[in-house]
Amino acid sequence: MNDAFKSLDREKQNRILDAGFQEFAEKGYKQASTNQIAKAAGIGKGTLFYYFKNKQSLFHDLIEEAFNIADETYLSQINFEETDFFERLRESSELKMEVYRKQEHALTFMAQVFMHMNEYKLPERLLEKRKQAEEIWGSVLTKNIDFSKFRDDIPQEKTFNYIRWTIEGYRMELEQRIKLQGLSALSNVKLEPYYEEFYDHLDTLKMIYYKEEFR
Amino acid sequence: MNDAFKSLDREKQNRILDAGFQEFAEKGYKQASTNQIAKAAGIGKGTLFYYFKNKQSLFHDLIEEAFNIADETYLSQINFEETDFFERLRESSELKMEVYRKQEHALTFMAQVFMHMNEYKLPERLLEKRKQAEEIWGSVLTKNIDFSKFRDDIPQEKTFNYIRWTIEGYRMELEQRIKLQGLSALSNVKLEPYYEEFYDHLDTLKMIYYKEEFR
DNA sequence: AGAATTGTTGACCAGCCTGGTCAGTAAGGG
DNA sequence: CCCTTACTGACCAGGCTGGTCAACAATTCT
Numbered sequence: 001m002n003d004a005f006k007s008l009d010r011e012k013q014n015r016i017l018d019a020g021f022q023e024f025a026e027k028g029y030k031q032a033s034t035n036q037i038a039k040a041a042g043i044g045k046g047t048l049f050y051y052f053k054n055k056q057s058l059f060h061d062l063i064e065e066a067f068n069i070a071d072e073t074y075l076s077q078i079n080f081e082e083t084d085f086f087e088r089l090r091e092s093s094e095l096k097m098e099v100y101r102k103q104e105h106a107l108t109f110m111a112q113v114f115m116h117m118n119e120y121k122l123p124e125r126l127l128e129k130r131k132q133a134e135e136i137w138g139s140v141l142t143k144n145i146d147f148s149k150f151r152d153d154i155p156q157e158k159t160f161n162y163i164r165w166t167i168e169g170y171r172m173e174l175e176q177r178i179k180l181q182g183l184s185a186l187s188n189v190k191l192e193p194y195y196e197e198f199y200d201h202l203d204t205l206k207m208i209y210y211k212e213e214f215r
Numbered sequence: 216m217n218d219a220f221k222s223l224d225r226e227k228q229n230r231i232l233d234a235g236f237q238e239f240a241e242k243g244y245k246q247a248s249t250n251q252i253a254k255a256a257g258i259g260k261g262t263l264f265y266y267f268k269n270k271q272s273l274f275h276d277l278i279e280e281a282f283n284i285a286d287e288t289y290l291s292q293i294n295f296e297e298t299d300f301f302e303r304l305r306e307s308s309e310l311k312m313e314v315y316r317k318q319e320h321a322l323t324f325m326a327q328v329f330m331h332m333n334e335y336k337l338p339e340r341l342l343e344k345r346k347q348a349e350e351i352w353g354s355v356l357t358k359n360i361d362f363s364k365f366r367d368d369i370p371q372e373k374t375f376n377y378i379r380w381t382i383e384g385y386r387m388e389l390e391q392r393i394k395l396q397g398l399s400a401l402s403n404v405k406l407e408p409y410y411e412e413f414y415d416h417l418d419t420l421k422m423i424y425y426k427e428e429f430r
Numbered sequence: 431a432g433a434a435t436t437g438t439t440g441a442c443c444a445g446c447c448t449g450g451t452c453a454g455t456a457a458g459g460g
Numbered sequence: 461c462c463c464t465t466a467c468t469g470a471c472c473a474g475g476c477t478g479g480t481c482a483a484c485a486a487t488t489c490t
Binding site: 431432433434435436437438439440441442443444445446447448449450451452453454455456457458459460 | 461462463464465466467468469470471472473474475476477478479480481482483484485486487488489490
Binding site for chain 1: 242246368369370373376377379380381383384385388416419420422423424
């Protein structure tokens with residue numbers, strides 16, 4: 001990523017970044033095609049290599065950019081004053097949705113990178129960032145949370161995991177549903193009804209896992 | 216799949232089938248490589264095409280074979296007399312594990328095919344099978360189940376989904392854990408402690424979602 | 431025994447796609 | 461007018477693709 005790229009207008013930058021995020025997230029480093037990325041971004045192949053010196057450096061730059069995006073629009077916005085678990089969960093989910101709106105494939109790309117991190121020999125600089133990110137991502141739903149609101153006949157760790165897994169399962173099914181009904185991009189989908197559905201699930205989970213007096 | 220293949224000894228057949236399952240499950244139809252499959256199965260490339268007439272027919276045969284395996288060692292073994300949800304869940308999980316032991320990648324292959332079914336133009340014969348399979352797979356955790364044991368302050372459908380999602384989340388984390396700790400094949404991993412862990416989760420879920428008198 | 435059949439292989443094929451280059455074009459600013 | 465910068469796609473060598481096939485090996489038949 002050189003100065004030429006950085007001085008592009010934001011829209012074009014984002015188009016290129018997102019094309020890269022999507023291709024690498026879908027196929028992994030080796031199988032990803034720079035031709036595809038250029039085509040999806042709507043630029044010539046030469047131009048891609050005019051902005052990035054080669055495939056590997058493009059990949060590294062994408063990782064760094066994804067970290068930055070996640071940092072700026074997600075992690076740094078989390079309100080760690082909020083001690084209620086479900087409120088924190090709601091806020092963090094909404095922030096995540098913000099990221100999706102800005103850069104639809106940044107987060108799936110990040111997840112892919114996290115999963116296969118060990119296969120890629122990344123420079124020290126990125127490994128360091130990853131370590132930091134891992135910690136803070138893990139703290140989003142734990143740091144300064146009032147876990148005493150959970151019913152105490154179920155081990156706290158289980159409660160925590162069960163809620164995580166349930167939400168994750170719901171998220172995946174929702175993704176599937178949206179993908180099936182319309183081929184439209186996420187940005188074109190009316191999201192309001194899904195929010196209501198999601199809040200409803202949060203309430204139900206509160207019913208299930210909170211002590212009576214906190215429901 | 217011709218007579219030559221069918222008259223191979225079981226072990227070699229399974230080696231080839233599983234190599235195919237794995238490759239297609241990992242990369243999808245187009246990206247899958249017949250070279251890789253032959254190499255992974257430990258046979259020459261020519262031999263693979265001596266057994267199967269071409270890539271597409273190999274793919275179709277694998278689908279059919281996967282359906283048969285799932286049918287024989289999983290679906291047909293489910294005891295639909297058992298009306299307790301968690302007992303049914305336990306049994307079906309153990310049966311699934313049987314399938315894994317016999318053909319490690321058959322089920323992930325099937326899942327992949329189900330997901331991307333619409334992209335492949337499959338012959339009528341397979342589409343029909345799929346339709347049937349879909350119905351019966353859906354019925355495994357519902358048909359003849361006594362849902363009245365669930366607490367009735369939470370909608371039954373939610374209860375059902377939440378348990379599914381929780382178990383699925385647990386399964387994925389377990390897979391991750393096993394993959395990390397040892398690179399050994401599933402068949403070499405001591406499974407007993409995991410079973411205990413799994414049963415423990417089932418008990419906890421019973422605590423959460425059953426009426427008091429059925430816990 | 432030898433002949434005939436069946437099983438198995440990897441070198442080989444044309445063709446596609448790969449990451450990357452670079453001569454050439456276009457545009458803008460001085 | 462030149463100089464710089466932005467941008468492109470034809471082009472390259474090389475790797476991998478699905479698939480073939482002549483040659484060889486093993487087994488079975490006569």
